[in-house]
Amino acid sequence: MASSSKASVEAMKQAKKEDNYLPNYWRKNFYKFLVPVDDLTKTAITKVVHDTWREDLVGKGLDANDLALLGHRRLEVIEVHRVENPVVFGRYQKAKNDLLDKTIALNEPSRRIVSIHDSSNGDPNTTSLLADFLKRDLCPEINECYVLHGTKTDRIGALSENGLRTKNANPNAMFGKGIYTTDSSTKADQYADECKLSGPPCMRCLQDVCDCNFTKFDSVLGEHKLRFREFVTYDEDKIYPEYIITYKRRK
Secondary structure: OHHHHHHHHHHHHHHOOOOOOOOOOOOOOOOOOEEEOOHHHHHHHHHHHHHOOOHHHOOOOHHHOOHHHHOOOEEEEEEEEEEOOHHHHHHHHHHHHHHHHHHHHOOOOOOOHHHOOOOOOOOOHHHHOOOHHHOOOOOHHHOOOOOEOOOOHHHHHHHHHHOOOHHHOOOOOOOOOOEEEEOOHHHHOOOOOOOOOOOOOEOOOOOOOOOOOOOEOOEEEEOOOOOOOEEEEOOHHHOOOOEEEEEEEEO
């Protein structure tokens, strides 16, 4: 066990980059933030959208009542763009480095999603089903992963320029005012669900409202009794919208 923890700590040290680091697969044409991906990347991302789609759950849940009227049975991916925004990604990289430093100081990796009680599904399907070449920069020791977030077409410009912003989040959403993501393309085609928190819970008492004055969790996984898993983060710098997937609903 000690050997495994030591290896994980070394992996986290290797995962640290300069705050101004940019992925080497970016085209780095910063005159435009949205860059069309190559055919291999589009095929891999399209496969994840299809593999995480559940036709039987379309229109199910309070968030999806209107979707049932559309009668669509699948999603057709039209195009995929990568968001290459050095300023927003720089904030993400700094937040990642800070989280790595905090985890390294504990001398052990973050508890993996697969080991959390009742989380039998393990890592997000959007990560486990994704082609390996797209996961090369991920750091599983801090649960860095790929997930999906649904939004409207007219918000893509602001999203690519500013990233995902908590100021636009719904304070009355299920797990409080945060950025909601999922590992299901069916859920990403909807909004969020019920049974609310006011924000991230306390690491000591596990309550969202308390007097412990103790550290809060960085994120929340909503799973119990829900049709879909939702991953919620409350710090906008800890999430980066790397790919924009444009699709159409098909019957």
